[in-house]
Amino acid sequence: MSASSDPTRCPLCGQSNQCTQTDSSRPGEECWCFTTEIDPAALERVPPQDIDRACLCPRCAQALPPDAPS
Numbered sequence: 001m002s003a004s005s006d007p008t009r010c011p012l013c014g015q016s017n018q019c020t021q022t023d024s025s026r027p028g029e030e031c032w033c034f035t036t037e038i039d040p041a042a043l044e045r046v047p048p049q050d051i052d053r054a055c056l057c058p059r060c061a062q063a064l065p066p067d068a069p070s
């Protein structure tokens with residue numbers, strides 16, 4: 001078991017993926033990923049063992065740089 005298999009964390013950057021599907025305090029709530037277009041290149045970078053297990057975070061899903069200063 002490795003840390004990269006944590007279903008609450010983005011497999012690409014390790015940040016919280018903010019997925020409501022893994023958050024027991026928000027049952028039935030739609031995840032942001034249902035309405036956000038996921039960059040296909042980002043999906044290709046997901047390790048095979050994490051596909052269908054850990055969600056991307058919103059930034060990686062849209063190919064944005066992590067934690068860009070505002």
Ligand SMILES: [Zn+2]
Nearest residue numbers: 010013057060
């Ligand atoms: Zn990420």
